[in-house]
Amino acid sequence: MSFPLSPQRRIWLRAALAALVLLLVAGAYLGWSRGFREEPQPAWVFESGESRFRYGSIGAEHDAGIPYWIFYVLPRVFPEKFRQDGQQVAGGYAALGVAWEQGQELPVGFTKKTIGFPRVGNNCAACHTASYRRSADANPVFVSGGPGHTVNIENFFRLLIECARDPRFNADILMAEINRVTHLDVIDQLLYRFVIIPVTRKRLLEREAQFAWIFRPDFPEWGRGRDDGMNLTRYFMLKAPMDDRFGPADIPAVWNLAKYKAETGQLPNYAGDTHDVHSVMIDSALGVLGAAPADKADFQAQVKWLQDYLSALAPPAYPFPVDAARAAAGKAVFDAHCAACHASPRTGTRMPLAEVGTDSGRLDTWDKASAIEANRVAASMGITRKGLVEEDLPGYKIPFLDGIWLRAPYLHNGAVPTLRDLLEPVERRPRVFWRGYDVFDPVKVGFVTNGDDAKRVGTRMDVSQRGSGNQGHEFGIGLPGADKDALVEYLKTL
Amino acid sequence: MPHRAEIPPAPWKRRFLFLFAFTVLLPAAILLWLAGRFGGDIPVDYADPVEHFKYGSTGGEHEMGFPYWIWRALPEVCSQYLPGPGYQSIGMLYEKRPDGSLRDLPVGTSRRRYQGVDRVFVNCAVCHTSTVRTAAGQPPVLVPGMPAAQFNMKAFEEFFFRCAADPRFSKEYLIPEIQRQGADLDLLDRYLVYPLAISIMRDRVLALKGRFEWVFEQKAWGPGRVDTFNSAKVIFNFPMHRLDPKEFDAPADFPSLWLQRPRREPRAMELHWDGNNTDMTERNKSAAFGTGTTPPTIDLPRIRRVEEWILDVEPPAFGKFFPVDQTLAARGAPIYKEYCAACHGASGRDFSGPYVGRVTPLAEIGTDRRRLDSYTYTLAVNQATLYAGYPWRFTQFRKTHGYANMPLDGIWLRAPYLHNGSVPSLRDLLEPAVRRPAVFWRGNDVFDPHKVGFVSDQPEAQGRALFRLDTTEPGNGNGGHEGRAYGTELSADDKLALVEYLKTF
Numbered sequence: 001m002s003f004p005l006s007p008q009r010r011i012w013l014r015a016a017l018a019a020l021v022l023l024l025v026a027g028a029y030l031g032w033s034r035g036f037r038e039e040p041q042p043a044w045v046f047e048s049g050e051s052r053f054r055y056g057s058i059g060a061e062h063d064a065g066i067p068y069w070i071f072y073v074l075p076r077v078f079p080e081k082f083r084q085d086g087q088q089v090a091g092g093y094a095a096l097g098v099a100w101e102q103g104q105e106l107p108v109g110f111t112k113k114t115i116g117f118p119r120v121g122n123n124c125a126a127c128h129t130a131s132y133r134r135s136a137d138a139n140p141v142f143v144s145g146g147p148g149h150t151v152n153i154e155n156f157f158r159l160l161i162e163c164a165r166d167p168r169f170n171a172d173i174l175m176a177e178i179n180r181v182t183h184l185d186v187i188d189q190l191l192y193r194f195v196i197i198p199v200t201r202k203r204l205l206e207r208e209a210q211f212a213w214i215f216r217p218d219f220p221e222w223g224r225g226r227d228d229g230m231n232l233t234r235y236f237m238l239k240a241p242m243d244d245r246f247g248p249a250d251i252p253a254v255w256n257l258a259k260y261k262a263e264t265g266q267l268p269n270y271a272g273d274t275h276d277v278h279s280v281m282i283d284s285a286l287g288v289l290g291a292a293p294a295d296k297a298d299f300q301a302q303v304k305w306l307q308d309y310l311s312a313l314a315p316p317a318y319p320f321p322v323d324a325a326r327a328a329a330g331k332a333v334f335d336a337h338c339a340a341c342h343a344s345p346r347t348g349t350r351m352p353l354a355e356v357g358t359d360s361g362r363l364d365t366w367d368k369a370s371a372i373e374a375n376r377v378a379a380s381m382g383i384t385r386k387g388l389v390e391e392d393l394p395g396y397k398i399p400f401l402d403g404i405w406l407r408a409p410y411l412h413n414g415a416v417p418t419l420r421d422l423l424e425p426v427e428r429r430p431r432v433f434w435r436g437y438d439v440f441d442p443v444k445v446g447f448v449t450n451g452d453d454a455k456r457v458g459t460r461m462d463v464s465q466r467g468s469g470n471q472g473h474e475f476g477i478g479l480p481g482a483d484k485d486a487l488v489e490y491l492k493t494l
Numbered sequence: 495m496p497h498r499a500e501i502p503p504a505p506w507k508r509r510f511l512f513l514f515a516f517t518v519l520l521p522a523a524i525l526l527w528l529a530g531r532f533g534g535d536i537p538v539d540y541a542d543p544v545e546h547f548k549y550g551s552t553g554g555e556h557e558m559g560f561p562y563w564i565w566r567a568l569p570e571v572c573s574q575y576l577p578g579p580g581y582q583s584i585g586m587l588y589e590k591r592p593d594g595s596l597r598d599l600p601v602g603t604s605r606r607r608y609q610g611v612d613r614v615f616v617n618c619a620v621c622h623t624s625t626v627r628t629a630a631g632q633p634p635v636l637v638p639g640m641p642a643a644q645f646n647m648k649a650f651e652e653f654f655f656r657c658a659a660d661p662r663f664s665k666e667y668l669i670p671e672i673q674r675q676g677a678d679l680d681l682l683d684r685y686l687v688y689p690l691a692i693s694i695m696r697d698r699v700l701a702l703k704g705r706f707e708w709v710f711e712q713k714a715w716g717p718g719r720v721d722t723f724n725s726a727k728v729i730f731n732f733p734m735h736r737l738d739p740k741e742f743d744a745p746a747d748f749p750s751l752w753l754q755r756p757r758r759e760p761r762a763m764e765l766h767w768d769g770n771n772t773d774m775t776e777r778n779k780s781a782a783f784g785t786g787t788t789p790p791t792i793d794l795p796r797i798r799r800v801e802e803w804i805l806d807v808e809p810p811a812f813g814k815f816f817p818v819d820q821t822l823a824a825r826g827a828p829i830y831k832e833y834c835a836a837c838h839g840a841s842g843r844d845f846s847g848p849y850v851g852r853v854t855p856l857a858e859i860g861t862d863r864r865r866l867d868s869y870t871y872t873l874a875v876n877q878a879t880l881y882a883g884y885p886w887r888f889t890q891f892r893k894t895h896g897y898a899n900m901p902l903d904g905i906w907l908r909a910p911y912l913h914n915g916s917v918p919s920l921r922d923l924l925e926p927a928v929r930r931p932a933v934f935w936r937g938n939d940v941f942d943p944h945k946v947g948f949v950s951d952q953p954e955a956q957g958r959a960l961f962r963l964d965t966t967e968p969g970n971g972n973g974g975h976e977g978r979a980y981g982t983e984l985s986a987d988d989k990l991a992l993v994e995y996l997k998t999f
Contacts, residue, residue: 075730089733090732090734090872092732094872100875102893103891105879137856180788181789183790
């Protein structure tokens with residue numbers, strides 16, 4: 001049946017229809033624009049390789065990103081969740097030990113990108129930027145590619161989840177705080193209140209299951225400068241069921257990556273777990289993204305850029321004077337006692353655990369089955385890489401010593417505070433010290449790990465705790481004291 | 495012929511009109527009235543820049559403004575939390591009207607009608623205006639832009655927090671006092687707006703009280719001083735009890751605000767006592783947090799007026815108050831040039847000099863380190879998040895490791911001296927620390943033209959107890975700025991000449 005419409009009515013109907021379509025289009029555009037439209041980061045981010053490494057997005061804002069204004073107010077609303085060693089720490093995100101340059105809106109490794117609305121993600125620099133100070137009365141120097149020995153990653157993971165769990169993580173309370181610091185227009189107000197805040201809360205809580213293990217009371221805290229990388233991979237990427245393995249390791253330096261030559265067997269990762277640098281970078285970056293990349297081609301281009309940048313990045317020169325004569329004497333000691341492993345074709349290859357004797361925790365957190373599964377997951381994302389070594393690995397890799405002065409504390413788990421301590425037999429190495437304080441100790445070579453300031457800033461490291469054993473690598477411990485001092489002087493020059 | 499029936503007025507038409515009036519006209523009228531009554535955001539403005547400085551708004555009333563009558567009534571209702579009658583007792587200054595009566599609000603407070611209530615809060619002048627008198631019996635002269643040497647900020651903060659926690663901060667006590675003071679509140683104000691405002695204000699102050707708990711635990715700042723950067727940490731809700739104890743007890747003198755332009759041009763000086771920022775507009779916005787502003791509520795056009803006024807306003811000349819011995823001053827000029835000019839400027843108006851406005855490392859200057867230690871790298875990086883989302887986000891805060899060398903314009907009115915006001919007079923500053931007064935009294939506005947500084951050996955003035963500053967207390971150390979290079983080894987005659995010359999600044 002049909003309705004004969006008068007021409008006038010038809011015009012009205014058409015107009016109404018057109019208005020409706022227009023409204024829908026405008027609404028769709030607005031939704032896309034405020035929710036999903038991707039804006040490039042500002043030009044200053046790309047001014048230098050260093051600024052891009054520190055602040056450039058690798059795409060993590062899509063899935064792991066926190067909406068900017070939520071990120072902004074969390075320390076103000078939930079200051080009690082910034083903790084270490086069971087105690088509250090003051091200073092907002094700075095209390096997490098992140099490298100934070102003065103005048104910068106966000107710490108190094110925290111990227112701001114607008115995808116519909118400004119979001120904060122992370123990049124590699126969050127962990128791979130080292131901080132040191134020449135004295136307590138000096139500002140920090142940040143070294144790109146250095147180990148982030150100050151950063152408390154576990155606390156960062158925990159606090160995001162704990163904030164989301166807190167009943168105060170609601171639109172009323174967060175919006176009140178946001179409105180105290182900025183002016184959002186009506187659309188953003190509504191978006192934040194009804195979409196962004198509830199969705200963020202939900203997304204953060206979804207992480208809870210995969211992160212249950214970092215809340216386990218029977219596991220010690222990683223402490224500043226360490227993460228349990230292989231467990232992160234197992235639980236986050238592979239969604240493996242939780243078991244009792246625990247193996248925190250120091251965040252490594254990632255400068256001068258060109259030294260790893262897959263063709264001669266020099267492998268990255270503490271146990272040489274991966275076939276080549278490219279694969280490690282992809283896997284680590286995927287970990288930062290927390291999901292399959294939104295734009296695969298872009299992701300691969302970012303990783304390629306990072307690999308080029310880090311391959312050519314030189315380790316930093318030792319910033320204090322070096323006694324040249326003593327260093328020369330130390331070189332002879334090095335050649336006689338260290339070079340066979342640390343400056344030879346063996347460097348970068350694995351040494352059986354029985355031979356080096358260091359803590360097995362990190363090695364035990366990984367296995368052949370996990371490697372196979374991880375390779376499968378990466379492949380399912382459509383990412384081609386040589387990938388993880390599908391074997392049970394026999395021991396830790398012998399590290400290159402480039403920039404070793406800034407890589408304290410030592411051993412893969414950071415259980416020995418200084419180079420000089422490492423040259424002592426196990427029973428004479430410090431059993432308790434504080435890590436994550438960044439004033440440098442040029443005598444023992446490492447960071448200051450004791451005293452009021454180190455205790456206040458740092459996290460307590462007790463070598464009797466799981467995964468933190470300081471045994472092993474008892475090489476050179478029988479040298480005369482003068483030789484040890486000379487050796488340490490020489491190591492400053494590497 | 496068409497038949498035209500007499501149509502009686504349809505009942506539905508009247509009903510419709512009735513309904514229309516009730517559902518549309520009446521609500522619209524009410525809404526309009528409400529918008530008129532509670533909308534609007536109107537500060538009290540002053541055409542004259544000095545009046546604007548003294549009484550104009552920074553926008554702080556939006557967040558922190560006390561409803562006018564609550565502000566007026568509190569000193570009566572909570573008098574036990576003040577050392578004497580009224581805000582005068584904590585060093586706030588009331589000017590006289592032409593008819594000789596006192597103004598209703600003190601210098602350094604502004605008034606703004608916002609959300610239907612007149613609100614009062616402080617502005618720049620509360621910390622940067624004071625009085626001086628030539629002798630005890632003489633009338634005080636108000637000097638806008640000079641350090642508020644009599645204003646006791648700690649007592650001011652504690653008064654409001656204590657009062658808000660007191661059961662008397664309630665409509666039962668406040669409204670009768672308000673009416674006693676002659677307010678003609680209308681019914682709405684009397685029974686709705688003010689009772690509600692009292693409870694909202696109490697909640698708001700109490701909510702902040704936790705963040706300011708640390709203030710109660712500090713050694714008294716006394717008049718003329720504030721712990722600037724521990725207060726700044728409150729913005730970020732740092733858990734203050736977890737800070738390093740050496741960051742606390744860091745009071746610093748309020749600075750003068752005159753002649754900002756030569757501090758910016760030709761070279762931007764390192765501003766604040768420790769020189770932690772070279773950007774004047776950031777320094778100003780940072781200070782404005784102290785007047786209750788927040789990024790969305792700050793009144794930038796009105797702050798701009800203050801900023802422009804302080805660029806060129808000059809301090810009053812010493813010679814207008816006391817004679818200067820020109821011959822003696824002339825003898826002091828070369829001494830100044832030799833000893834002081836490189837760090838403090840060629841003169842009281844010419845701030846050129848290689849080290850002027852730059853930080854001298856603490857090891858060299860040797861003055862009390864607490865103010866320096868109160869400003870941390872952690873705070874500096876957090877400050878870079880302030881005004882995020884605005885083109886004027888803070889980017890210039892830097893942790894330094896010493897104190898900045900200040901120009902000396904109007905130095906005679908900037909007593910007591912050093913950043914913590916631990917040396918009462920210029921003449922005392924030219925003595926080595928061991929010979930500087932170990933204990934003295936702050937807050938007097940009677941001037942001592944011989945030593946150059948306020949009278950500091952009297953425990954009270956005009957019946958009001960002054961603040962006893964003990965230089966052995968933490969944060970009050972009077973050491974440093976001493977030794978041959980600092981003129982403390984000059985002959986007594988040379989010191990006298992130098993002080994005389996400084997009177998001309």
